Amino acid sequence: MSRLDAKRRHIVSFTLNGAPAEVEVEPRMLLTDALRYGLGFTGTHVGCEHGVCGACTISIDGAPARACLTLAVAIEGAEIRTVEGLGPAPGRLGVLQAAFRRHHALQCGFCTAGILMSLDAHLFRHPDPSREEITEVIGGHLCRCTGYAPIIAAALEAAAEMRGDTRGTGEAKTSRTDGHA
Numbered sequence: 001m002s003r004l005d006a007k008r009r010h011i012v013s014f015t016l017n018g019a020p021a022e023v024e025v026e027p028r029m030l031l032t033d034a035l036r037y038g039l040g041f042t043g044t045h046v047g048c049e050h051g052v053c054g055a056c057t058i059s060i061d062g063a064p065a066r067a068c069l070t071l072a073v074a075i076e077g078a079e080i081r082t083v084e085g086l087g088p089a090p091g092r093l094g095v096l097q098a099a100f101r102r103h104h105a106l107q108c109g110f111c112t113a114g115i116l117m118s119l120d121a122h123l124f125r126h127p128d129p130s131r132e133e134i135t136e137v138i139g140g141h142l143c144r145c146t147g148y149a150p151i152i153a154a155a156l157e158a159a160a161e162m163r164g165d166t167r168g169t170g171e172a173k174t175s176r177t178d179g180h181a
């Protein structure tokens with residue numbers, strides 16, 4: 001990246017949940033602030049602002065990343081995915097989100113967007129995860145409400161549903177419709 005003038009605002013162009021996006025930012029602006037205040041994508045939450053709690057987790061080029069540790073100017077040309085991109089259409093839940101609802105895997109919901117984004121990225125690459133794997137993935141997130149057990153149950157059920165494996169999930173399931181190609 002070329003040297004940026006700290007006194008100037010810069011236009012950053014990228015893809016956000018499959019659509020072209022642009023935001024004007026100062027070089028020091030965090031991606032969390034660019035998403036929330038610059039673009040109105042408030043589904044990405046801000047907790048600790050120093051990389052510990054996981055609330056701000058989004059996907060950058062398919063990998064989970066802490067938006068609070070990312071400068072907005074660094075995402076020029078990147079594919080960004082946020083929790084708003086998980087549903088197949090506005091007002092509809094993706095497979096993972098629906099499993100969270102069935103299992104009561106959220107209470108206050110503050111941690112939920114970040115956990116969903118980490119799980120979504122993991123399930124895309126590892127469609128048949130073990131309980132231990134899921135436990136490790138969510139180990140990077142702090143949740144003060146749920147005790148984590150319902151999150152693990154939801155993730156395992158969503159993974160089975162995405163694979164079309166109806167054993168233990170009760171009924172025939174639809175395919176994944178949450179935006180991954």
Ligand code: FES
Nearest residue numbers: 047048049054068
């Ligand atoms: S707000 Fe980014 S990790 Fe806590």
Ligand code: FES
Nearest residue numbers: 107109143144145
């Ligand atoms: S649901 Fe409240 S922090 Fe996780």
